[in-house]
Amino acid sequence: MTSEQTPGARAEAVRSLEAEFSELISRIRKIITENAHRVSPGMLPGAYKVFTSIVRCEPVTQAALAEQLALDKGQLSRTVRELEELGLVTRTPDPADRRSSRLSATPEGLARLTAARAPQQGTLHAVLEDWDLDDIRNLTRLLRALTNGTPPA
Structure with missing residues (x-):
């Protein structure tokens, strides 16, 4: 085992990687917060994450979205309702299960998301x-x- 491969060297390398990830995550959080506010002033980053997940996976059921995002179904339901009230998301009946609905972005929602992301494009x-x-x-x-x-x- 060379000095490069010692447990101490590995631990230091992992600590350095963690520090870089921490900086990257901070920058990403800032971008997400800014984008959320551009989509709708006052939108929280969590709602933005739900919205962008709907856009990426649409059409998607609320149950599938809750599982994918590991969110409480009650909180997700409130967030989806807020996104609907903002005109960003729409529900349609799920043809596979009439008790469920599928979520999709509205044309207005897609336009606002595109505009919000433009500064980072x-x-x-x-x-x-x-x-x-x-x-x-x-x-x-x-x-x-x-x-x-x-x-x-």
């Missing part, structure tokens, strides 16, 4: 402009492995 492209394509692919591969909880391939 291209930011990642700009940051990665001078990166080697292999580095981008490698980062993607490593993040996928980390997200899946598996060693990198």
Whole structure:
């Protein structure tokens, strides 16, 4: 075992990675908060997350959304109702189960989301402009492995 591979060196490397993730998460939270306010002044980040999840998964049932986001069904129901009142989301009967409904974004909701995201459009492209394509692919591969909880391939 080289000095690079000691438990202390590994622990320090993981601490450094955690610190970088902490900074990245802080920046992402700020962007989400700003986007939420642009979609609807006063919108909370949690409601924005629900809304963007509906957009990404639509049409989606409330039960499936609650499971995907690991949210309390009562809280999710209140949030969906707020999104409906804002004109961002609509419900339609679920053809597979008439007792359930499917959630989709309204055209107004999609337009407001597009406008909210516009200031960040291209930011990642700009940051990665001078990166080697292999580095981008490698980062993607490593993040996928980390997200899946598996060693990198």
